[in-house]
Amino acid sequence: MSDVGQPVIQVNDLHHVYLRGTPLEVKALNGVTLEVRPGEAVGIIGRSGAGKSTLVQHFNGLIRCRERGRVIVTGHDMADPSVNVRLIRQRVGLVFQHPEQQLFERLVGDDIAFGPKKLGLPPAERRERVRWAMEMVGLDFERFKDRFTFSLSGGERRKVAIAGVLALQPQVLVMDEATTGIDPSGRKEILDRIVGLRKAYGVTLVIVSSNMEEVASLVDRLYVLEDGRTVLSGTPREVFAHPDRLMGYGLGVPAVSAVANDLLKHGVPIPRTPLTVTEAVEDLWRILSSSGT
């Protein structure tokens, strides 16, 4: 949570148009401005079609900025054609929605080793990377490394895919709705592990999500995207204090925050917008005990 030093990712008034110059052109980004500082966890929310995926694909050079605006990743201006994109992609790991669809090797270990191999690491170090990445996502190295990729369950396959990105040891991990479509316990496990990764290694996190509860508890700061623009930003507490605006953007607030906002309207002096049930319980307990005396 150190906000010292240069931002790792800095986006300034970014515009992007898909299929420019064809009858099918679509405006995806209309002026996004945001920054991600080293070590922090940033959330990006917005309804589908708001431009979230387009935005995060700029972070590792999958989409290059050709229109207006600037993207600076770890000090490199991404519009500069001489930027070493492979280096950027190693520093900024991007996990897509349904990442299990990218697996192609027969064995789990080989699949995770794909990235390190492409980095040109010697076999021994590759093996270490794979072991580390598998541990990070909670797959036992000895038990899983020689399993067939396609014999795994959906949740396990997703862990393998995430491990495949972690094996590059990125400084920034971008999760583009990477936990949608798996069961709540699997979801929680993956997120807990990602948080652990941040704590242990100071990895910067960018989490794109449509699950408000998930973002609320995970991130330090939040950006709301609408129509390819950043329309709201701040700490989750600040952002979720505007339920009406969020509704207008097709989003909601975490259920506890909504209840607290309602209580506030009815005159209960809630001191802050709670983000988790624990926080709400603490606050209510304090109010109840003080009004009791």
Place this chain on the structure above:
Amino acid sequence: MEDFEFLRNVTIGQYFRGDSVVHRMDPRAKITVLIILAIVNSLTQSVSGNALMLALCIAFVFLSGISIRFMLSGIRPALPIILLFAMMQLFFYGDAYPPYGVVPETYWQWGMMSVTNGSIQLVVVTLMRFLQIYLLVSLLTGTSTTTQLAYAIESMLEPFQRFRIPAQEISLVGTIALRFVPIFAEQMEIIMKAQASRGADFGSGGVFHFVRRTRQMATLIVPLFVDAFRRAEDLITAMDARCYTGGRGRTRMVRFRMVARDYAVLGAIVLFGCLMVVFRNDFPI
């Protein structure tokens, strides 16, 4: 650097919303026009005849309101192979085809290779023929929705049903195939981006590093196939859930009716086709 926008290159099979004369034409009439012009195309040998045909195709594209530049941009990925074929025709077909309408002449000869006015004519005519068919097919898929095409194929195959030709099934297979082209292009783009995110570099190694390039493709092909099978299974379940039992006795919500304009266009094209075929040997060069 790599460009991941695949749909930019897939112009064939892509539908462009519009309300032009071509869009409103009955899909069966469009397919018939395509078939007639394809036959005429293969029977016309002369440069001037093909120029006339090409002009007609370009006129159709203008009528449809689709940008011809964009349509032609779809050829770009195929250009190297087209050029290769053109070169082979130019150098190795010198004696195989006598030129149409002029006295044979040899300009250059070296061993097996030769350039004659016959081979030059062949190259020009082949390119023009290719362009005609390409434009017509792009136009058909660009101005008709898949539903319209399926309906057209089904209704045109109906008379053959008595010979046990499964018209409905054939049109269904065609529809599914067409419908899945953009889906797979999109899926391919996603997989390519995902692999690039973990270190794959596509397009490196140059044209002649076959092995490396093939290995690179494996990282795309395997996930793409897995996805295709998954989608096929989903589709089967969806069809089962809607009690699909094959085409016999099915009715349709939308029925198309040929109107006077469709018959007029068809008549004109048939007349044009007949004239082109009858007088095919009367064109200069």
